Amino acid sequence: MTDKRNLKIAIIGAGASGIMAAIKFREAGFDDLAIFEKASDLGGTWRDNRYPGITCDVPSHAYQYSFATNPNWTRMCSPGAEILAYFRGVARDHGVDSLIRYDSEITEASFDHHQWHLTSTQGDEGLFDVVVTATGVLHHPVYPDIPGRDDFEGDCFHSARWDDSVSLRGKRVGIIGTGSTAIQIVSEVIDDVASLVLFQRTAQWIWPLPNRLITDEEKELYRSDATARQAEYKRLTHRMNSNFAAAIVGENPDGYAELEQDCIDNLNTVRDPELRAKLTPDYKVGCKRLIMSNEFYEAIQKPNAALETGKIARFVPDGIELEDGTVQALDVIVLATGFNTHQFFRPMKVMGPGGRTIEEAWRQRNEGYMTVAVPGFPNWFMIGGPTSPIGNFSWLLTAETQFAYVLKLIERLQQPGVSEIVPTAAATAAFNQAVRDRIPQTIWATGCSSWYIDASGNIASWPWTFDKFEQDLKEPDWHAFETA
Ligand code: NA7
Numbered sequence: 001m002t003d004k005r006n007l008k009i010a011i012i013g014a015g016a017s018g019i020m021a022a023i024k025f026r027e028a029g030f031d032d033l034a035i036f037e038k039a040s041d042l043g044g045t046w047r048d049n050r051y052p053g054i055t056c057d058v059p060s061h062a063y064q065y066s067f068a069t070n071p072n073w074t075r076m077c078s079p080g081a082e083i084l085a086y087f088r089g090v091a092r093d094h095g096v097d098s099l100i101r102y103d104s105e106i107t108e109a110s111f112d113h114h115q116w117h118l119t120s121t122q123g124d125e126g127l128f129d130v131v132v133t134a135t136g137v138l139h140h141p142v143y144p145d146i147p148g149r150d151d152f153e154g155d156c157f158h159s160a161r162w163d164d165s166v167s168l169r170g171k172r173v174g175i176i177g178t179g180s181t182a183i184q185i186v187s188e189v190i191d192d193v194a195s196l197v198l199f200q201r202t203a204q205w206i207w208p209l210p211n212r213l214i215t216d217e218e219k220e221l222y223r224s225d226a227t228a229r230q231a232e233y234k235r236l237t238h239r240m241n242s243n244f245a246a247a248i249v250g251e252n253p254d255g256y257a258e259l260e261q262d263c264i265d266n267l268n269t270v271r272d273p274e275l276r277a278k279l280t281p282d283y284k285v286g287c288k289r290l291i292m293s294n295e296f297y298e299a300i301q302k303p304n305a306a307l308e309t310g311k312i313a314r315f316v317p318d319g320i321e322l323e324d325g326t327v328q329a330l331d332v333i334v335l336a337t338g339f340n341t342h343q344f345f346r347p348m349k350v351m352g353p354g355g356r357t358i359e360e361a362w363r364q365r366n367e368g369y370m371t372v373a374v375p376g377f378p379n380w381f382m383i384g385g386p387t388s389p390i391g392n393f394s395w396l397l398t399a400e401t402q403f404a405y406v407l408k409l410i411e412r413l414q415q416p417g418v419s420e421i422v423p424t425a426a427a428t429a430a431f432n433q434a435v436r437d438r439i440p441q442t443i444w445a446t447g448c449s450s451w452y453i454d455a456s457g458n459i460a461s462w463p464w465t466f467d468k469f470e471q472d473l474k475e476p477d478w479h480a481f482e483t484a
Contacts, residue, residue: 063077
């Protein structure tokens, strides 16, 4: 690196993607790095989500970094605390934890004279040649637009803001929402609570993934044989990306038919026809992010469980009132109502050259080039930008793929006479037109609401296979970029 320009780099976010980015930057020889983290701990969504029963919905031997495979995963889909400990351990072992500036939320970024000027909640953070945002997807909790929440006299909190001081044991518990989070909570707490009411607005398809324990023999093998560990990582990521995800985007019809049948068979294990009818979705398998559980249907059939499909009218002091006037009396209400996945790094105020803001650039819709960069915002790169693969893919492999591509762009900035790199408006328009042309063929466009769809109705996920994603991001098309 002696004759190359050493760049001053800011990474925003110390979750899974930010930690990976710092490690990879170091490996590539960049040493002037800072990671800004708004909270006082690392781990992103795994720090924020601590609800009972939390596991990843991607198998652990696939939901890990390719360069730090862990032999000690305890389950097929390991618990959240174990995943958080993994990220903590990797950050520490690679020495990037010391780069994190905690309690420093970047509030403003403005570009001038080839550099980004960052301001955080701590004050002026100075100038950086490059900014990489790693601000995650499942990050901004959505609170339901149901009136009267403050009127409720019991405890009420969002699943991503779990209140550890509240015990559910022996209580009358209400859970709003039927996403992956709610399904995991119900399955975990049903035997502890006096009664549980699950408020369902939309039924979900559930794939019966058994979350088996990984045996001591398997762990021993993975500990002693790094090749076996890598092989398991490759086998699972391939199965997810090439089979499962291809089925979801319409390129593996046999795989899709099998998936659909598995979900139908799973639903048919529900014994009471009335309950089964209520739990039957009216949209296609995979339209919403598919839920993995082989415990939920058993849990919701227990005598102390009830599925409430009546429309919620309001919170009342005693619990929740439905539109027909019935009141469900409750001690604790959990809002498992999901996340705003279209915020990206906002509310940060980002101003490109000439003061043009990201809000102006994204007025119509959030759009970038190849999921990582935005025209008019030089040297600003995103891990997990608009159109990233979010439809039941492994986020970590997505992040690594994006980072490898971004690194090639950043290395351009080390060449003499190059201080800025940015995608062209034309290449970005062509990319997004291709996305819009492909979207109608995907399962997500077949008629359901989901967190893949933004407020204007645009479907935000990569609409092709994961194999194509990896292929397209292998090497930048340099004609799609301008340098200065
Ligand atoms: P999700 O999957 O976005 O689920 C949120 C749930 O909350 C969903 O069932 C919503 O119903 C429901 N919801 C949201 N607002 C309301 C109101 N106002 N009234 C009733 N029900 C409501 O979030 P999760 O946290 O479960 O999972 C997010 C991801 O984390 C998941 O996909 C995995 O990747 C891990 P709707 O379906 O919109 O009718």
